[in-house]
Amino acid sequence: MRRHHAADLPPSVGGDILKATNDKLGKFDKGGGRCSRLCSLLILAATISMLARHCYDFGVAGSSATGTVARVEHGLSSSRHRTRKINPIARGKSPFSDPFISPPRDAGHTNSGKALPDPLASSVPVDTGSSVTGPDGGGEQRGEHAFARALAAANDRGDLCGDRYIYVQELPPRFNTDLLRDCGTLSPWTDKCKHTANGGFGPQLSGSQGGVLQETGWYDSDEHMLDVIFHDRIKRYECLTNDSSLAAAIFVPFYAGLDVARHLWGHNASSRDALALDMVRLVTARPEWRAMGGRDHFFVAGRTTWDFRRLGNGSTGWGSSLLRLPAVRNMTALVLEASPWNLNDAAIPYPTSFHPATDEGIFFWQDRVRGLKRQWLFSFAGAARPEDARSIASHLVEQCAASAACSLMECRKGPSNRCDSPAGVMKLFQSSTFCLQPQGDTYTRRSVFEALLAGCIPVFFHPGTAFVQYTWHLPKNHAEYSVYISEEDVRRNVSVEERLRRIRPDDVERMRGAVVGLIPAMIYSDTSSKLESTVNDAFDVAVEAVTRKVTKIRKRIVEGLPEDEKLEIYSWKYPLLGEGQKVEDSHEWDPLFASN
Incomplete structure (x- = not known):
């Protein structure tokens, strides 16, 4: 966008116009009687109007009281092709460097003096006109x-x-x-x-x-x-x-x-x-x-x-x-x-501790975790929650501690908590084929993304931990990259180890390959020095999903189609629907999301 300022103007523009105006007025005075006083006033008014229009178009600065007038050019015409320009900006620097962009008013009123909209109002203004x-x-x-x-x-x-x-x-x-x-x-x-x-x-x-x-x-x-x-x-x-x-x-x-x-x-x-x-x-x-x-x-x-x-x-x-x-x-x-x-x-994914600056850094890490030898069948990083009747964490701690095939990292509050160490968690997950991921304080936990980053196949016990959450970033078919064991099975003391040993080695390799392939979309890259990328990270995936969502809404409005209305109580189910499926169709997870 181009903004015209007084500094951009040829120094003679304003002065030339005023000089020309004075010359014209002088000629009329010398003519003595060739033009009446009324005629002179009309010419003066026209000249002032011309000056005002010229100042608006070219951004001539006014007095300190009025500031600078600038006309904003609204980009290129839609009929012209625009080329992509990638302009990296130093970390922390604003992309909006134009000093003449007025800061937003931080007050309770608009410039017109009218009160700002009530955020608790139920109606939301929408401009559906032609402008x-x-x-x-x-x-x-x-x-x-x-x-x-x-x-x-x-x-x-x-x-x-x-x-x-x-x-x-x-x-x-x-x-x-x-x-x-x-x-x-x-x-x-x-x-x-x-x-x-x-x-x-x-x-x-x-x-x-x-x-x-x-x-x-x-x-x-x-x-x-x-x-x-x-x-x-x-x-x-x-x-x-x-x-x-x-x-x-x-x-x-x-x-x-x-x-x-x-x-x-x-x-x-x-x-x-x-x-x-x-x-x-x-x-x-x-x-x-x-x-x-x-x-x-x-x-x-x-x-x-x-x-x-x-x-x-x-x-x-x-x-x-x-x-x-x-x-x-x-x-x-x-x-x-x-x-x-x-x-x-x-x-969208929790931030992990890995923020590579180049695509090569991502590829190197993928190759590394793909080729690791994993000594443990499964592992668990977490804490027992005996006070929480809903949690199965205590059951998993007991099963892991009793198994020679499981590595347990108990998380404790305080500065000695090993679960707060990125290297400690990575070491555990890199040495494990499967990583147990029950619910945390809420449905989800950061540990899910640390496990994926380590190339460890996650084991979920509730669909709310990942399957119905990160639908922009994870495959719709959860069996491609994870194992699901219901919480009720764990409460009935079903052996997690036995379930995992039943999985064929070929399927394990297939799932690990899928997990490693998901790594780029799970991380937030450091782009402070990168001019371009061939890899979409978590940020890219999220922004693309948002713009795709907005464009879809706009196209429906233009085509005169009704809003794609959805029942909020089924919001978890919509991303899981396949071709021809309806939200009313039964699903095995319906009882788990039966009510708010």
Whole structure:
């Protein structure tokens, strides 16, 4: 996008016009009586009008009180082919370097003085008219719908970014970077400041840690830094645009996970909701919102969905109400664990500690874990949960401890917890053929992705741990890469070891090959020095899924088709449906998701 500033103008433009005007007025004065006073006034008015128009078009700076006037050029015509440009940006630097881009107002009112929209309102404004809204809020008659240019770009085969453009909705720093500045408040129990370094990757691990890790690409990463990792990565996304009418999706850089973590313990509901409500007021007041009422907006909330779904309207209960706000229900939230009964969130992988900077680093790691000799049939890294009647962890600890074919790493709270060591966990999983992955505090656990990274075949006991969660990143057919043993079988003391020994060696090799093939889509790469990539990582997979979702909605609107309505109580089931299957058809997991 090209913005014209006073510095771009030829120095003589304004002066030449004024000189010409004065010369003309002088001629009329010398003519004495050849033109009446009224005629002179009309000529002066026309000249002032011409000056005003010229200043608008070329961005002539006004006084300090009025600032600079700039006309925004809305990109290239959709009829022209645009070439893909990949411009890597240094870590931490904003991709929006134009100093004349006005920062968003951080106040309770819009520029017009009208109050911002109520985030608790049930109605969401949608612009379904014929104008296309650009980043400056102006409209241009370009098509039947406000997103016509974006669809045209998506169909432009000469533009490699056509269906991938992302527009970043600017927010005041208190919604993101200020939280990193105040990192000491992010957790009441541990110091999170070190984990905010390196774009959210945390401190770099030195050496190979006894031959377990590669020399480079490994970090001491915190699983709850996904907000920072995703935002830092999107700053270097190759298809950014600052023309929202071209965007396949709009990213809102709100660090929802870091914000709510500050208030989960010892704070009231008002504190937990305050920043989320402010974000909604600001975003819904922006012209970009009107195009689709937020259905083209997405953000990252780097915790499980349950931290943002406080039940009821009271002040008690766990977490914030972010994902229950009416406006946010139109947006897409990328979380570490999604709800099986809601449609406005999607699960993406937990961050592991491996963030390779090159494709070769990924390929080298895949070759390494593929060729490892594994001395243990299975292993378990976890802790018994005798106080939790729902958990089967205690049963698995007992079975693993009693088996000569199992390696057990018991996780304990405190600084001596071996499960907090990336090298320790990797060593365990690299030496095991199968890795037991029961539910954690919630359905999912980071250990799933550490096992996949180590080339260890995961054993799941509940479909909510992976099968109905990471549907963008994992195969629909779970038998390709994993083993499923029901929790009820474990509670009946069915032997996990016997079940695993029944699997034929050929099938084990096939599953391990599938697991190793999944590794690129499970990791968040370090792209700070990479100009291009042939491998799609977890970030790439998630962004592509979001843009594909938005484009599908837009095409249905253009074609006059009704919304693809889905019952939220079956949200876990929709990604599993095959050709011709209906959501009402019975499924073996129906009893496990019978109610919210």
